[in-house]
Amino acid sequence: GNTGEAIALWQGIETQDAQYLPLVAESLLKVYSQLGREAECIELLRNYLIKYHSIDLLNVVFDGILKYQGPSSAYKLVLDELERNPSLLGLDKLLEARLLEIPIGERADVQLVKDLVHKRTRSLAMYHCSHCGFKARKFYWHCPACQAWDSYAPRRDEESGLPL
Secondary structure, three states: OOHHHHHHHHHHHHHHHHHHHHHHHHHHHHHHHHOOOHHHHHHHHHHHHHHOOOHHHHHHHHHHHHHHHOHHHHHHHHHHHHHHOOOHHHHHHHHHHHHHHOOHHHOHHHHHHHHHHHHHHOOOOOEEEOOOOOEEOOOOOEOOOOOOEOOEOOOOHHHOOOOO
């Protein structure tokens, strides 16, 4: 397909409704990567993350930085984001990043804490239908429970009520 056109359309979402940016961030990174422009995309996504906090956006930027810049840069990203926007989902991501940095033999205590935090945050990492209340781990345009269209906000439960 036309990668330039796809990039322009996806970037246009910022002016249309920025809360939907996390839904296209992974595709944006993939297309930029195909063009050999990963660093440019990571910088773009980092700027989106600073302007429009989202755990889904953090996850995409984290994965991109981890792949192209390494674990210490990914850890720094999550630490900075957690300081800017404290959240349990962010803490879970920070512990994941920390595990990548510590030697294998020293991971047990951090892994234990990560597992506990992850169990507690599973219910926060959900989208929910504003029509019937159905909760899902992935975003739906069409609710699988009540069949309502466009009834899911593109933000996780922990993020609802937070400013965009």
